[in-house]
Amino acid sequence: MEDKEIIDLYFMRNEQAIRETDIKYGKVCLNLAYNLLNNIEDSEECVNDTYLGTWNKVPPTRPQNFRAFILKIARNLSLKKLDYCMAAKRTSHKIVPFHEVDELLGNDHFSKKIDDEQLGELITRFLRNEDQTMRNVFIRKYWFFDSVEAIAKRYSFSESKVKSILYRSRKRLKIFLKKEGIWI
Incomplete structure (x- = not known):
């Protein structure tokens, strides 16, 4: 399904939008989160939170580049999760390349x-x-x-x-x- 069609589903508040987003972008979002968190459970949680964040932002936002839009949400959530884990010393994750x-x-x-x-x-x-x-x-x-x-x-x-x-x-x-x- 094309990104425009997925965005239209979000605007119609059709839950199929989340399923289509997962089909098209789930793997890349999971890879991004896992590269940062090095923990599959935390990564899956970030991906699910990404879908919720997308649901809450579309509408009113109509992203021009849906892939970049959803990956930015996934990345930001993953960074927040990493901060949380590292602040409480709950992780032995690899250090980000910063x-x-x-x-x-x-x-x-x-x-x-x-x-x-x-x-x-x-x-x-x-x-x-x-x-x-x-x-x-x-x-x-x-x-x-x-x-x-x-x-x-x-x-x-x-x-x-x-x-x-x-x-x-x-x-x-x-x-x-x-x-x-x-x-x-």
């Missing part, structure tokens, strides 16, 4: 005030100017939380090539942010 960009983004020591949305827009602009391979590797690592090994397998690269792509892209992102007045 430690790699900590040196890049610093500890809120930006030269000018910038909120998360503005930073997201800048990173999106940066990625649009990068070649597709670099962009795909960067997104798989920092948005979907895929491991270096999984990315290498997905694109038939060596792990060292993936690490190199990520390292170079972080350096270019730092330069880009400086040009935009964000000194780190």
Whole structure:
């Protein structure tokens, strides 16, 4: 079923919308959650909460890109679950790959005030100017939380090539942010 038809089902408040969403996007949402949480039960809970969140947001929202819309919900819920688990030391989950960009983004020591949305827009602009391979590797690592090994397998690269792509892209992102007045 096409995304537009699924969205129309949500607007009609037809529960078939959730089943169709699960058929089309359930696996990718579960993979995203599992990559972050490394726990199948928590991941399944996040996917179910994603469907509830989608049900509550559509309507009134009519997403232009339904896949991105639902994955953003799944990702945010997974991050919240990870925060909850780690705050209470309820987990031995792998640490999210943000430690790699900590040196890049610093500890809120930006030269000018910038909120998360503005930073997201800048990173999106940066990625649009990068070649597709670099962009795909960067997104798989920092948005979907895929491991270096999984990315290498997905694109038939060596792990060292993936690490190199990520390292170079972080350096270019730092330069880009400086040009935009964000000194780190």
